[in-house]
Amino acid sequence: xxxxxxxxxTLVQPxxxxxxxxxxxxxxxxxNLYWYRQAAGRxxxxxxxxVGIGQISSEVxxxxxxxxxxxxxxxxxxxxxxxxxxxFYLCAWTADVSGNTIYFGEGSWLTVV
Amino acid sequence: QKEVEQDPGPLSVPEGAIVSLNCTYxxxxxxxxxxxxxxxxxxxELLMYTYSSGNKEDGRFTAQVxxxxxxxxxxxxxxxxxxxxxYLCAAASGGSYIPTFGRxxxxxxxx
Numbered sequence: 624x625x626x627x628x629x630x631x632x633t634l635v636q637p638x639x640x641x642x643x644x645x646x647x648x649x650x651x652x653x654x655n656l657y658w659y660r661q662a663a664g665r666x667x668x669x670x671x672x673x674v675g676i677g678q679i680s681s682e683v684x685x686x687x688x689x690x691x692x693x694x695x696x697x698x699x700x701x702x703x704x705x706x707x708x709x710x711f712y713l714c715a716w717t718a719d720v721s722g723n724t725i726y727f728g729e730g731s732w733l734t735v736v
Numbered sequence: 737q738k739e740v741e742q743d744p745g746p747l748s749v750p751e752g753a754i755v756s757l758n759c760t761y762x763x764x765x766x767x768x769x770x771x772x773x774x775x776x777x778x779x780x781e782l783l784m785y786t787y788s789s790g791n792k793e794d795g796r797f798t799a800q801v802x803x804x805x806x807x808x809x810x811x812x813x814x815x816x817x818x819x820x821x822x823y824l825c826a827a828a829s830g831g832s833y834i835p836t837f838g839r840x841x842x843x844x845x846x847x
Contacts, residue, residue: 629779655833666839667780667824674833713779717833725770725826725835727779 625650629714629728636735642687642701644731646714649695656697657715657725658689667713673697709735739763740827742838751847755812759825759838762806766827769801770835771810774822783823784810815845 629646636642648654658670669682671689679689686705690698697714714728742759749755757771768787772780784799786792792799800809808825822842828835 657834667837669834672833711777715779724782724785726782727772730777730779732777 625716625718625726627714627716627726627728629731631731632729633732634734636704636733638706638735639703642699642704642708642733644699644712644714644733646697646699646728647695648716651695651716651718653694654716654718656691657717658697658699659713659715659727661711661713661730670699704733704735706735709733738838739836740825740838742825742841744839744841746842746844748844748846749815751815751817751845753815753845755810755815755819755843755845757810757812757823757825757841757843759808759827760806761808761827761836763827763829763836764806765829766836767830768828768835769799769808770826770828771797771799771808772824772826772837774824774840776821780824812843815843817845817847819843820845 626649655674657672659667660670661667671681673679673691676691687701712731715725717725740761770785771783773783774780786799786801789801789803796813798811822840824840825838826835
């Protein structure tokens with residue numbers, strides 16, 4: 624069966640520090656991968672998605688970036704965090720091009736102080 | 737106007753009640769419809785998905801899609817306190833990699 628792992632689960636970072644959140648999917652190949660952010664009361668905001676290695680589409684311009692160095696690995700990064708980057712970050716995947724069966728990881732809580 | 741609209745609630749019901757959660761959407765191209773359950777501080781969990789119009793049942797949960805009125809519903813029978821969570825609806829069109837999510841409805845089932 625397929626599983627998705629996301630880490631770290633919780634982190635507190637100072638303003639201006641770098642960020643790296645990592646996500647891996649097991650049990651499937653060539654998945655579509657997604658990074659979402661969920662702010663309190665604001666729903667899910669799609670940040671990046673990837674349909675293959677090295678292929679990244681950005682939905683929201685900001686100081687975050689994403690990379691997909693391997694087929695089942697997706698990384699969310701920032702060189703310098705802002706207070707506004709605080710939130711709940713979710714990695715997700717689907718094997719279906721219609722996006723109708725998208726599965727989420729457990730999420731990473733980021734607090735920028 | 738957001739493509740998928742969902743009342744944020746909270747919706748508070750007594751244990752054992754039938755719960756009706758609803759969403760409306762505006763994009764006629766949507767063909768796939770999903771419901772997710774999200775517990776506090778956890779990632780959303782896919783509960784059900786349906787294709788086009790009709791009903792789909794899984795245990796105490798029934799998903800219903802009415803494409804003519806662009807209305808999506810999730811019914812929960814015999815609701816339990818463990819059903820207390822935020823429920824997100826989502827929709828996707830064929831060939832799109834990206835589903836559109838509602839903002840979620842908070843459900844509280846009290847004993």
